[in-house]
Amino acid sequence: MDITRRHFGQAAGLALLGSAAGSSAWPALAQQDYPNRAIRSLCNFGPGSGADIVVRFYSDRLSKLSGQPVVVDNKPGAAGNIATQIAATSKPDGYTILITPGNATLASAPHLFKDVAFDPIKSFEPVARLARVPFVMIVKPDSPVNSVAELTALLKSKGPKARYGASTNTAVITAELYAQMAGLQIERINYNAVADAMRGLLADEFDFAAYDATWVAGMAQAGRVKPIGVTSTERSSALPKVPTLAESGFPSFNLTPWWGAVVPAGTPKPIVDKLSGWFAEITNSQDTKEFMGKLATETWAGGPDDLRQLIASELEAWGKYIALAKIEKQ
CATH class of the missing domain: 3.40.190.10 (Periplasmic binding protein-like II)
Structure with a gap:
């Protein structure tokens, strides 16, 4: 237990930012054959957390649609930054995905930490907007x-x-x-x-x-x-x-966190599109709406462009929230 007024743990190290140009190096056959083995699904927080419940639900449904195992890999710590950093530096082949509460991991981290080991915009390919929850x-x-x-x-x-x-x-x-x-x-x-x-x-x-x-x-x-x-x-x-x-008594108070799925930057577009289609099918299903409703979560389906715009706008918005809360960058 660490008691402090303005200090929060963070992941160390520098991430290598993926390049979108990397998609051209991928053989067309490999992209068409995707997936042909297990997919790793990173979770920013520990087993039993609210994040873990959502990640496991989506991973299970994704496994059924893709025909391959989707294995949840919990990497808690550093306020969720560890899993995000791993996702940012993983091979851009579609076999590592990050299903994440984006406000906590993508929108706020750059405003809270001086040496964040990923760029919310440049380090990832947006795949799908999924849900929002207070x-x-x-x-x-x-x-x-x-x-x-x-x-x-x-x-x-x-x-x-x-x-x-x-x-x-x-x-x-x-x-x-x-x-x-x-x-x-x-x-x-x-x-x-x-x-x-x-x-x-x-x-x-x-x-x-x-x-x-x-x-x-x-x-x-x-x-x-x-x-x-x-x-x-x-x-x-x-x-x-x-x-x-x-x-x-706080009429202007409004924070509504959201969920999205991303993969490392440079992941080939055909793979991103395939994943995006599967996530859309999952999110729009009645089964998902009922499950998420029981978790006090509203489904909010959107494609890569929707998530890209959301990340950019929320990055700006959460910067303002953090400034208003007078939280110093560590």
């Missing part, structure tokens, strides 16, 4: 706090002893933006994975956290966390009784 502020289940207003009052009463826990970039930004808007000074406790943060919450190591509704909905149903506020402009269908931050 974050939810939570406290431990037996906490006396039942609303964001009560949390704010508690944190003000604790003064310098007030703390929050986080294991992702988005969790940090959500908590810091709330703290800035509420006029609070709060210590941050960093964790490598959501499971570690969960143990910290139950052990009273911090007062609150913010995690994606995918993970929170299941944990709340099991009675392991108490949700008190949603970061989107509308309430979550999976948590209809939980008010938004906008309803809770």
